[in-house]
Amino acid sequence: MTRQPTFFIPHGGGPCFFMDDPKGNWTTMAEFLDSLPARLPEPPKAILVVSGHWETDGFAFTGAEHPTLLFDYYGFPQHTYELRFDAPGAPGLAARAAGLLQSAGFTAAVDPQRGYDHGVFIPLKVAWPNADVPVVEMSLDRSLDPAMHLAAGKALAPLRDEGVLILGSGMSFHNMRGYGNPQATAPSQAFDQWLGAAATAPAESRAEALTHWAEAPGGRFSHPREEHLLPLMVAAGASEAAGETVWSDLVLSTAISAYRFD
DSSP: OOOOEEEEEEEEEETTSSSSOTTTHHHHHHHHHHHHGGGSSOOEEEEEEEEEEESSSSSSEOOOOOOBBBBOOOOGGGGGGSSOOOOOOHHHHHHHHHHHHHHHHOOOEEEOOOOHHHHHHHHHHHHOOOOOOOOEEEETTTOOOHHHHHHHHHGGGGGGGTTTEEEEEOOOOOOTTTOOOOOGGHHHHHHHHHHHHHHHHOOOHHHHHHHHHHHHHHHHHHHHGGGGTHHHHHHTTSSSSEEEEEEEETTTTEEEEEEHHH
């Protein structure tokens, strides 16, 4: 099989892509997500999504044949709690991924009950609306240690040669008080510029920079808590190639980007 790239993608705000959006806040992000299948060398055999909405002791993978949906957002219109995304699970991939991490010295397990949270089903419903590609969700380790997640990505890299698309699903800016605030524009842009330079650097210097992301200009402002940034570490860690910024826009007064790693 052709080696699949990895991506760090934004998953938006709650079910934003499935609500009225008269100001077009989410238009270009939705267009980018819709373009994902066309950006691949061939259709993926399965998709492994690292979500910023699931934290465990060690790493975990969804192992159900038909995972349910976790509507882990609040205060949205009723119809957004009736969305469907019936992508099949991939228990074999979950076991394979857990085994790769265990062989690299990590604690990893398969959770046969866990469903897909909105960090998975919302962006994938835009990109693969037919839900015809098997999906496994991967958790973050509660430590939120960037070096650990980079190393976990490296351990998972063999999956790319097995037809598996690895997606880190989060947001490159995730300060809830910053969205829609013009005062957040400058610090978000400073961090976005730094993050773009780090992501597109050669793998060794990229890993060093990303490990110390909190020291970057606007870093801690952009991520008061880093769970939405850590999926980037897994996606980047699974590649030895320099990254590429594949989408960037000013969304709700904040700079947000997406990255690809070949």
